[in-house]
Amino acid sequence: MNISTREHTIRINVITLEGRLEAATVAEFRETSQAIVSRCANVVVDLRRVTFMDSAGMTSLVTLLKRAQQAGGNVVLVKPVEEAAYRILALTRFDRVFRMVEKLEDALTL
Numbered sequence: 001m002n003i004s005t006r007e008h009t010i011r012i013n014v015i016t017l018e019g020r021l022e023a024a025t026v027a028e029f030r031e032t033s034q035a036i037v038s039r040c041a042n043v044v045v046d047l048r049r050v051t052f053m054d055s056a057g058m059t060s061l062v063t064l065l066k067r068a069q070q071a072g073g074n075v076v077l078v079k080p081v082e083e084a085a086y087r088i089l090a091l092t093r094f095d096r097v098f099r100m101v102e103k104l105e106d107a108l109t110l
Contacts, residue, residue: 012042012108018049021057029057033064041073044107047080053088065098074099076107 013036021029036043043064047053065075076099080086089095101107 010042011040012044013040014044014046014104014107016046016049020052021047021050021060022052022054023056026056026060030060030063033060034067037064037067037071037073041068041071043068043073043075044078044104045075046078046104046107047085048078048104050080050085051082053080053085058088058092058094061094062097076101078102078104078107 015029015033015036017029019025033043033045045061045064061075061077068075077089077094079100079102080089089100094100099107
């Protein structure tokens with residue numbers, strides 16, 4: 001009989017956003033997310049405290065997903081509590097592109 005074991009640990013970085021993710025604020029998010037993906041390709045973006053998102057904010061999320069996947073990782077989104085912020089994600093079907101969860105704890109299982 002042969003027995004083999006291995007330990008498997010997934011390293012995950014969490015980015016927590018608060019306020020508006022829009023053209024005026026997206027540059028800082030882009031910089032931060034690029035730096036994180038260069039170190040760790042599995043990322044959770046906690047959007048619970050995001051109050052508004054525009055197309056620039058959504059584009060930055062898609063760009064993050066592409067970079068993470070190219071590096072062998074993934075991105076999980078924690079749904080915004082604010083209805084206006086969640087509505088834009090639902091209308092554009094981001095839930096079909098991203099794994100979206102209600103609670104941060106659920107996202108940490110990537």
